[in-house]
Amino acid sequence: MLVNKIGRACGRPEIPVEVIAMAVDPVCKMEVDPETAPAKTVYKGQTYYFCAPGCKVAFEKDPEKYLREAEKAEGHQAHRAH
Numbered sequence: 001m002l003v004n005k006i007g008r009a010c011g012r013p014e015i016p017v018e019v020i021a022m023a024v025d026p027v028c029k030m031e032v033d034p035e036t037a038p039a040k041t042v043y044k045g046q047t048y049y050f051c052a053p054g055c056k057v058a059f060e061k062d063p064e065k066y067l068r069e070a071e072k073a074e075g076h077q078a079h080r081a082h
Ligand SMILES: [Zn+2]
Pocket: 025, 027, 028, 029, 030, 050, 051, 052, 055
């Protein structure tokens, strides 16, 4: 009983979240796991990941618009609090 409680209290996976490099969906700013992203696209040699195919469609309609917005937000994302 005591052994099972360690690290399993809330039924979360044992892998610390911070170890996984998360990509940010440039359309809705959601964090997306590159391993399981439902949609991705390559634009100007850079791979972008999306939380849903709909976000990819929106990005491909006007990639420059979303990339400009992503650049602005980057400074804040860098020191995201836990
Ligand atoms: Zn999205």
